[in-house]
Amino acid sequence: MEVKKMICINCPLGCSLEITIDGEEINVSGNKCKRGREYGISEIKDPRRIVTSTVRVLNGDKMLVSVKTSREIPKKLIFDVMKEINGVKLKAPVSIGDIVIKDILGTGVDVVATSNAKKI
Template identity: 40%
Template sequence: MKSPEIQSREYRQLICTACPMGCTLEAEKEGDLIQVKGGRCQRGGKYAQDEITNPRRVMTTTCVMEGGELRRLPIRTTQPFPKNRMDDFMTFMTTVRVSAPVFCGDIIVSNVLGEGIDVIATRTIRKKQPAP
């Protein structure tokens, strides 16, 4: 993995995803000070700041459904989740099993891995009707 952590003085190239322009940003970090060059607008600076100090992603995956019409329940985090803990998140989600019925928006895990973020169901899945 490309390490997002920056040592005392470090350069990093980033592609801005704040808008479709896809500007290449040159970020230079010295101590707590981050300078960003190359963006066409102000949003690039904010993007680079976030990407370097605290990169986060909305996580989506599925977990095992029990007794439902479908075998898997799609889920997501309600807020962007720390990128460096993606792996922990995925491993944790393999342990989660949900019983039908479940409704789109139901909280599946509260405060996942202590990050203060919830995991919610993104689809409604009814109980499987026994075969006639």
């Protein structure tokens, strides 16, 4: 049995959750609402995050455009995703929503542009 502590992020209350993991069974305590329980379980089973960063643009009116993962990716892949993002160079023009990296690291999630760059 393993016990983990974390802070629930659903509201300003920030409940201190205590999560006990016993094989397949996960118990959440310290939460004041249902959302706290769901958050605790997902953080144990499959914690995921959106990653946002920037990508270098060539021939653009600016050096960089900002990017994000279109959906959350597994938390443990954050730095691997960053490595991939850092390897990309885009050619202007770039528009919001353009796919920068398709299906990054086989996650089924794309990296998309979140700002525009005009060609100069």
